[in-house]
Amino acid sequence: xxxxxxxxxxxxxxxxxxxxxxxxxxxxxxxxxxxxxxxxxxxxxxxxxxxxxxxxxxxxxxxxxxxxxxxxxxxxxxxxxxxxxxxxxxxxxxxxxxxxxxxxxxxxxxxxxxxxxxxxxxxxxxxxxxxxxxxxxxxxxxxxxxxxxxxxxxxxxxxxxxxxxxxxxxxxxxxxxxxxxxxxxxxxxxxxxxxxxxxxxxxxxxxxxxxxxxxxxxxxxxxxxxxxxxxxxxxxxxxxxxxxxxxxxxxxxxxxxxxxxxxxxxxxxxxxxxxxxxxxxxxxxxxxxxxxxxxxxxxxxxxxxxxxxxxxxxxxxxxxxxxxxxxxxxxxxxxxxxxxxxxxx
Amino acid sequence: xxxxxxxxxxxxxxxxxxxxxxxxxxxxxxxxxxxxxxxxxxxxxxxxxxxxxxxxxxxxxxxxxxxxxxxxxxxxxxxxxxxxxxxxxxxxxxxxxxxxxxxxxxxxxxxxxxxxxxxxxxxxxxxxxxxxxxxxxxxxxxxxxxxxxxxxxxxxxxxxxxxxxxxxxxxxxxxxxxxxxxxxxxxxxxxxxxxxxxxxxxxxxxxxxxxxxxxxxxxxxxxxxxxxxxxxxxxxxxxxxxxxxxxxxxxxxxxxxxxxxxxxxxxxxxxxxxxxxxxxxxxxxxxxxxxxxxxxxxxxxxxxxxxxxxxxxxxxxxxxxxxxxxxxxxxxxxxxxxxxxxxxx
DNA sequence: ATGAAAGCGCTAACAT
DNA sequence: ATGTTAGCGCTTTCAT
Numbered sequence: 001x002x003x004x005x006x007x008x009x010x011x012x013x014x015x016x017x018x019x020x021x022x023x024x025x026x027x028x029x030x031x032x033x034x035x036x037x038x039x040x041x042x043x044x045x046x047x048x049x050x051x052x053x054x055x056x057x058x059x060x061x062x063x064x065x066x067x068x069x070x071x072x073x074x075x076x077x078x079x080x081x082x083x084x085x086x087x088x089x090x091x092x093x094x095x096x097x098x099x100x101x102x103x104x105x106x107x108x109x110x111x112x113x114x115x116x117x118x119x120x121x122x123x124x125x126x127x128x129x130x131x132x133x134x135x136x137x138x139x140x141x142x143x144x145x146x147x148x149x150x151x152x153x154x155x156x157x158x159x160x161x162x163x164x165x166x167x168x169x170x171x172x173x174x175x176x177x178x179x180x181x182x183x184x185x186x187x188x189x190x191x192x193x194x195x196x197x198x199x200x201x202x203x204x205x206x207x208x209x210x211x212x213x214x215x216x217x218x219x220x221x222x223x224x225x226x227x228x229x230x231x232x233x234x235x236x237x238x239x240x241x242x243x244x245x246x247x248x249x250x251x252x253x254x255x256x257x258x259x260x261x262x263x264x265x266x267x268x269x270x271x272x273x274x275x276x277x278x279x280x281x282x283x284x285x286x287x288x289x290x291x292x293x294x295x296x297x298x299x300x301x302x303x304x305x306x307x308x309x310x311x312x313x314x315x316x317x318x319x320x321x322x323x324x325x326x327x328x329x330x331x332x333x334x335x336x337x338x339x340x341x342x343x344x345x
Numbered sequence: 346x347x348x349x350x351x352x353x354x355x356x357x358x359x360x361x362x363x364x365x366x367x368x369x370x371x372x373x374x375x376x377x378x379x380x381x382x383x384x385x386x387x388x389x390x391x392x393x394x395x396x397x398x399x400x401x402x403x404x405x406x407x408x409x410x411x412x413x414x415x416x417x418x419x420x421x422x423x424x425x426x427x428x429x430x431x432x433x434x435x436x437x438x439x440x441x442x443x444x445x446x447x448x449x450x451x452x453x454x455x456x457x458x459x460x461x462x463x464x465x466x467x468x469x470x471x472x473x474x475x476x477x478x479x480x481x482x483x484x485x486x487x488x489x490x491x492x493x494x495x496x497x498x499x500x501x502x503x504x505x506x507x508x509x510x511x512x513x514x515x516x517x518x519x520x521x522x523x524x525x526x527x528x529x530x531x532x533x534x535x536x537x538x539x540x541x542x543x544x545x546x547x548x549x550x551x552x553x554x555x556x557x558x559x560x561x562x563x564x565x566x567x568x569x570x571x572x573x574x575x576x577x578x579x580x581x582x583x584x585x586x587x588x589x590x591x592x593x594x595x596x597x598x599x600x601x602x603x604x605x606x607x608x609x610x611x612x613x614x615x616x617x618x619x620x621x622x623x624x625x626x627x628x629x630x631x632x633x634x635x636x637x638x639x640x641x642x643x644x645x646x647x648x649x650x651x652x653x654x655x656x657x658x659x660x661x662x663x664x665x666x667x668x669x670x671x672x673x674x675x676x677x678x679x680x681x682x683x684x685x686x687x688x689x690x
Numbered sequence: 691a692t693g694a695a696a697g698c699g700c701t702a703a704c705a706t
Numbered sequence: 707a708t709g710t711t712a713g714c715g716c717t718t719t720c721a722t
Contacts, residue, residue, distance in 0.1 A: 006466075006489065008715055019693050024717060032691055049485045054464040055400045055410055056715035060698050065400055067444065076427035076640070085420035085447055092446070097461055099412065099444045101437070102430055116442055119399040121351075140394045144351065252624075259628045279597075280625040283604045295421070353699055364709050369701060377707055401699035404714050 007048035015044040027052050058121075068306070069117030070100045071110055071127045072151075079252075079276065079295050080128065083151065086299025087126070094307065096123060107133040114138070118146075124306050128152045131194045135160075147309040149302055153196040154319070161309070163302045163320045165293045167197050167275075170324030171204025172211075174273040174291040175248050177326060179212045182335050183246040183271055186214075187237045189224040189258055190250030201250040201275055220244060230257020231264065238265060245336035246271035252278055259284060269337035275324075282329055289332030291324045298322045352393035360389040372397050403466075413651070414462030415445045416455055416472045417496075424597075424621065424640050425473065428496065431644025432471070439652065441468060452478035459483070463491075469651050473497045476539050480505075492654040494647055498541040499664070506654070508647045508665045510638045512542050512620075515669030516549025517556075519618040519636040520593050522671060524557045527680050528591035528616055531559075532582045534569040534603055535595030546595040546620055565589060575602020576609065583610060590681035591616035597623055604629060614682035620669075627674055634677030636669045643667045 009020040009027070016023075018037060025031045026041045033041075044050075058065050068091060072080040088098045099117065103110035110133050117125055124147040129135065135150075136157040142148050148155075150162040178186055188205045190198040206216055222237065224230025230253065237244050247270060249255035255274030262270055274281070274290040281288040301320045326332075354365040354372070361368075363382060370376045371386045378386075389395075403410050413436060417425040433443045444462065448455035455475050462470055469492040474480065480495075481502035487493050493500075495507040523531055533550045535543040551561055567582065569575025575598065582589050592615060594600035600619030607615055619626070619635040626633035646665045671677075 009717095010715075020716075021694085021718095022692060025692085028717085030717090034691060037691080051460070051464050053404075053466060053715055054461075055404050055466060056698090057717075058698095059398075059400050059404060059700095059714095060716045060718080062698060075430035075433065076423050078421050078423045078426065081423065081426040082421035084445075088420065088445075088447060089449075097444055097465070098446065099442055100429075100433075101442065102433060104434075115396070116399075119396050120442070121398060121400060256625055256628065259625070263628055263630065278625060280601055280604070280623060280629070283601065283608055284625070284628065285608065285630060354701095355699075365700075366710085367708060370708085373701085375701090379707060382707080398699055401714090402701075404698095404716095405700045405702080407702095407714060 006053075007050040008053070009050070012041060012044050012048055012050050015048065016040045064121045064123045066095055067097045067099045067120065067122050068124045068126060069114070069120070069122040070098055071103050071113045071117075071125075072100065073103050073105045073128055073130060075100065075102050079293070080152075082295035083299040083302070086296035087303045088299070090300050090303030091307065094310075103128070103130050105130045107131075111137075123147070124149065124310065126151055126302060126306070127155070129155060129196075131192070131196075147306050149306055151298065151302060159317045161305050161317050161319070163298050163305065163322060165197075165298065166321050166324050167200035168204040168207065170291040170293075170326075171201035171248065171250065171275060172207040173204075173324075173326050174275065174289075174332070175205050175208035176211065177289070177328070177332050178246040178248070178271045178273055179208060179214070181271060181333055184212075184214050184336075185217075185220065185242065185244040186246040186248055186271075187220045187222060187233075187244040188248050188250060189222045189230050189233050189237075189254045191254065192223060192225055198250055205248055205250075224249070224254040224257050226253055227257040227260055230254045231261030234258050234261030235265065238267065238270075244270075246273075246334075248272075249274045252276040255288065255290070259288065269334060271332055271334040271336075273326075273332040277327065281327075284331070286331045286334065287329035289326070289328045289330065292327050293324050294322055351398075352395040353398070354395070357386060357389050357393060357395050360393065361385045409466045409468045411440055412442045412444045412465065412467050413469045413471060414459070414465070414467040415443055416448050416458045416462075416470075417445065418448050418450045418473055418475060420445065420447050424638070425497075427640035428644040428647070431641035432648045433644070435645050435648030436652065439655075448473075448475050450475040452476075456482075468492070469494065469655065471496055471647060471651070472500070474500060476537070476541075492651050494651055496643065496647060504662045506650050506662050506664070508643050508650065508667060510542075510643065511666045511669050512545035513549040513552065515636040515638075515671075516546035516593065516595065516620060517552040518549075518669075518671050519620065519634075519677070520550050520553035521556065522634070522673070522677050523591045523593070523616045523618055524553060524559070526616060526678055529557075529559055529681075530562075530565065530587065530589040531591040531593060531616075532565045532567060532578075532589040533593050533595060534567045534575050534578050534582075534599045536599065537568060537570055543595055550593055550595075569594070569599040569602050571598055572602040572605055575599045576606030579603050579606030580610065583612065583615075589615075591618075591679075593617075594619040597621040600633065600635070604633065614679060616677055616679040616681075618671075618677040622672065626672075629676070631676045631679065632674035634671070634673045634675065637672050638669050639667055 009023045013020045101113040126149045128151045135155045148160045222233035224233045249258040277292040354368045358365045446458040471494045473496045480500045493505045567578035569578045594603040622637040
């Protein structure tokens, strides 16, 4: 019952009366082995419950560990979970295993995780950078040929491959959608201003306004880092002298809060478009129109980029932009309500 | 730019003019080193970008790999993601890293992942079993002292530690809640019958009925494996000669489908209680009453159990049941509507 | 077709 | 305070 030594190749070899090398040949299908010897070795392996020690193998072969290190802000966030899943299923055929950790959006935990992963000699490193992190310390790794990839947000202080959503264009299309339905006073509710994704989406919002010749009003831009903050923001926006008729919620947390705030106010007449799809979006009343990201595709794109690097592709750093898609369900198609339309001059 | 050899302890030692062992002493804070030597070693380490090779260390120390292998059905599912996150933050202080893979609910992928993890010599193994898997093959590992833990569902063919939600009692309380509000015809909509969690929750449903002296009617038990199936189930249940007045949705997918189905029918008068909380639950109209699980607590409980085992606890297999909590928000408190109440005999 | 020796990077157990 | 030797489990290289 106590921790017993696992069978090694040498154990198996001794059982059969051969050398470890011969067992190794059987295990790796490498070099000739007499059919009968192979039989006996396989039998002994089964009997002893032998499993080759991957650590030892990787070490001797001088190969890196057959893992890919992944640093994400939060494992409970289905967006990152789905990205990770898409990545994992794309690389598993190659014998790569995923090793993950949460940075909790802090630069310090991010660094400590990266450092653990490097110590493990991961085959490649994927990072979703936290807001205040700096990646210059990875330059040496990059120079040494370690495939490095940044996800959802670009690296800072370092040029490297990255995969991101089409944040700007996605946001632009979502806002343009509401403009096309007659809205001119459209609020932007999003995460903290230092976040890359928020900045990009805010740009997209401004792009859409500019295209339509609508002036940018900074009082319509609110921070809604969590549900309650976003709900409060909506209340403020609707209580203003010249209230908005539509809201663009730049991430799922903001969208949830906006919907919540509107529900509390009993307002069903506001147009809303969210960024990032929500499982219950179609159940809401009105059903929520969103700019959907494709997290599984992001994971797959990351896998492809990385595998190309592992296959020796030496081209310069690439950024893959994964398209978003507007899913219209009702909330974005509401026309400006009479009640909310400014009384005019 | 090509894959360059990483600096080793010997490289550092040579730089400084000492032996690898001395460098090792500095790195591991193990044994005395002259202050000045230490300085020079640290300097050289920095200059060469030395990072100790964890694989080599683990191997020499005869320790297992400092990782915990985790097999979950789906990384994109926030429930499992949050469990994993809770576990990870609890074990990180111990220097353990999480290595994960998705089984996609298939026994075959589950086995292949387990096998990869064993080959890596993980320190412990955590598995969320897929419906048709068999864990007898892990008996030898267990006997050899590998800490083994089953999550969310028990192992099959093997006695081992496990952590589960209080599925039965949680479901009982959710259904009892609706009974307390006057409902007697309550439907059960859940996942496929072979799933452990569904079976337990169905038992809880029956417990609640029995307590209230309400007969069990198998025609009120429906399968809603995905949203659409659950929505269709609701339509059937309401179209019956003697329609239900309340629905217990035994998992989040069923709950989403039930809410969706009711919305399509325009029925706001049905009591609904879901199992497992949903991010938008409070935004629904009426807001969704749920039996909430506590995935982070499940992860922490798993970490504690496992760490106790690593510390040598040899007691027999334990099952930790993590409590659920009824969150009342409105949908479970609706009284049976006149329209839906059976006309009586 | 099989084996012997050496070594991957590190550390345990002894020296000195 | 530092060094030597040996070996973790495996594979490479070269013999036989």
